[in-house]
Amino acid sequence: MTETALLEASTEEAVVKTRKTIIVFSGEFDKLVAAFIIANGAAAMDDEVTMFFTFWGLNALRRTEHVPTSGKSFLQKAFAKMMPQGPERLRLSHMNFAGVGPKLMQKMMRENKVMSLEALIESAREQGVKIIACAMSMDIMGLRPEELIDGIEYAGVAAYLGDTDEANVNLFI
Amino acid sequence: MTETALLEASTEEAVVKTRKTIIVFSGEFDKLVAAFIIANGAAAMDDEVTMFFTFWGLNALRRTEHVPTSGKSFLQKAFAKMMPQGPERLRLSHMNFAGVGPKLMQKMMRENKVMSLEALIESAREQGVKIIACAMSMDIMGLRPEELIDGIEYAGVAAYLGDTDEANVNLFI
Amino acid sequence: MTETALLEASTEEAVVKTRKTIIVFSGEFDKLVAAFIIANGAAAMDDEVTMFFTFWGLNALRRTEHVPTSGKSFLQKAFAKMMPQGPERLRLSHMNFAGVGPKLMQKMMRENKVMSLEALIESAREQGVKIIACAMSMDIMGLRPEELIDGIEYAGVAAYLGDTDEANVNLFI
Numbered sequence: 342m343t344e345t346a347l348l349e350a351s352t353e354e355a356v357v358k359t360r361k362t363i364i365v366f367s368g369e370f371d372k373l374v375a376a377f378i379i380a381n382g383a384a385a386m387d388d389e390v391t392m393f394f395t396f397w398g399l400n401a402l403r404r405t406e407h408v409p410t411s412g413k414s415f416l417q418k419a420f421a422k423m424m425p426q427g428p429e430r431l432r433l434s435h436m437n438f439a440g441v442g443p444k445l446m447q448k449m450m451r452e453n454k455v456m457s458l459e460a461l462i463e464s465a466r467e468q469g470v471k472i473i474a475c476a477m478s479m480d481i482m483g484l485r486p487e488e489l490i491d492g493i494e495y496a497g498v499a500a501y502l503g504d505t506d507e508a509n510v511n512l513f514i
Numbered sequence: 515m516t517e518t519a520l521l522e523a524s525t526e527e528a529v530v531k532t533r534k535t536i537i538v539f540s541g542e543f544d545k546l547v548a549a550f551i552i553a554n555g556a557a558a559m560d561d562e563v564t565m566f567f568t569f570w571g572l573n574a575l576r577r578t579e580h581v582p583t584s585g586k587s588f589l590q591k592a593f594a595k596m597m598p599q600g601p602e603r604l605r606l607s608h609m610n611f612a613g614v615g616p617k618l619m620q621k622m623m624r625e626n627k628v629m630s631l632e633a634l635i636e637s638a639r640e641q642g643v644k645i646i647a648c649a650m651s652m653d654i655m656g657l658r659p660e661e662l663i664d665g666i667e668y669a670g671v672a673a674y675l676g677d678t679d680e681a682n683v684n685l686f687i
Numbered sequence: 688m689t690e691t692a693l694l695e696a697s698t699e700e701a702v703v704k705t706r707k708t709i710i711v712f713s714g715e716f717d718k719l720v721a722a723f724i725i726a727n728g729a730a731a732m733d734d735e736v737t738m739f740f741t742f743w744g745l746n747a748l749r750r751t752e753h754v755p756t757s758g759k760s761f762l763q764k765a766f767a768k769m770m771p772q773g774p775e776r777l778r779l780s781h782m783n784f785a786g787v788g789p790k791l792m793q794k795m796m797r798e799n800k801v802m803s804l805e806a807l808i809e810s811a812r813e814q815g816v817k818i819i820a821c822a823m824s825m826d827i828m829g830l831r832p833e834e835l836i837d838g839i840e841y842a843g844v845a846a847y848l849g850d851t852d853e854a855n856v857n858l859f860i
């Protein structure tokens with residue numbers, strides 16, 4: 342083996358993994374804020390970021406307006422109806438107080454000049470954060486692509502695992 | 515130093531870490547489904563997987579039938595009695611509706627041909643996923659090895675940390 | 688390129704990343720115990736550890752005595768008042784039973800000779816675990832540095848992300 346070959350092998354290894362992946366399982370307002378602050382922070386430092394939305398996390402990606410759908414089972418309709426629709430309607434993981442808690446936290450965020458969750462989501466998309474909606478969870482929860490915001494991808498756990506191969510941080514939120 | 519020695523050093527570093535570790539702290543049905551879908555997905559892609567069950571997560575490993583035990587303190591008996599016994603009895607993290615929620619989600623999983631939690635656990639074991647029950651948590655929660663399913667290991671946080679040395683993904687669920 | 692240069696390149700890559708980072712978002716007693724057992728375990732194995740406390744996790748760092756503060760908004764005062772003050776007053780994520788649950792779990796920890804949460808926090812600090820309070824969360828939640836325990840740092844998400852560059856385990860709890 343020549344020095345060149347050695348060097349190549351060496352260079353290949355030297356690829357620094359900097360992608361960040363975040364599984365967003367929870368659909369609570371405060372956890373979503375945390376997830377998007379990490380994602381935006383990493384993107385601002387030029388890291389690539391993948392957010393994989395699954396189960397309750399998908400609710401943060403729902404359009405706020407009603408979208409007519411067909412072919413849903415009764416249970417899927419009922420689930421979709423009962424789950425919060427979009428970032429404005431998520432609950433807090435603590436001190437939700439029947440929906441007053443999130444409003445109070447939003448007010449405190451404004452008072453402290455922290456971006457709103459909607460703005461954080463928008464910023465993440467502008468910075469090129471890859472947003473994936475878990476196709477299997479969408480089936481289980483009865484959500485259709487047309488009910489979710491634009492500019493996102495639809496994939497399964499294999500796509501998530503593939504992205505972790507380039508990543509040095511992988512969180513489950 | 516010879517080229518051979520260099521090559522060896524190089525090769526040693528080149529070992530690609532692909533193990534996935536998952537701390538399963540939560541004992542909720544939906545989080546367990548997520549944990550086992552990730553574990554099965556990674557195992558199907560030939561990665562090694564360690565699942566470290568601690569605190570409420572241990573309830574997913576409990577046998578569903580009653581197992582007589584001796585030497586438990588009053589509190590340990592009370593805790594063991596109040597905690598769900600096995601994957602069939604876990605609650606949802608949202609919309610539990612006094613136990614109706616998990617039944618509905620199970621139905622929606624069946625409708626969409628997603629494996630049941632029991633089948634996911636069985637599949638993980640068949641694919642060689644290493645399942646560790648946290649010995650310290652078992653003491654605290656008052657659970658005995660004979661109350662948990664077969665084919666699992668019992669160890670502490672040092673064993674978990676040891677496995678993370680070979681891993682490129684480490685999640686806390 | 689000489690062998691020496693190759694060796695140096697090789698050595699540089701060979702730096703083994705062993706830092707552990709833990710984002711402590713949750714403020715529940717059981718999750719805090721889990722976080723500090725992992726942190727203490729890793730520190731005992733000579734790994735460097737960063738714990739980044741954000742949102743409800745900050746409550747675990749609050750002094751238990753009342754600390755007078757000035758300049759808080761009405762909402763910040765209300766939030767600070769309603770949130771648990773210090774490790775003794777945190778709730779369980781399950782079976783809290785209006786505060787009886789944590790007492791029972793503490794008793795079961797003592798019965799099994801597991802360190803108390805206070806002792807775990809103290810041990811982490813003695814072992815040199817880096818404890819960072821998220822400055823932005825403190826603003827949102829209305830917490831002031833003088834309300835938190837001594838010997839901790841105050842920083843933002845960039846500091847956390849910086850530490851992940853040296854880490855091979857990054858958890859969100």
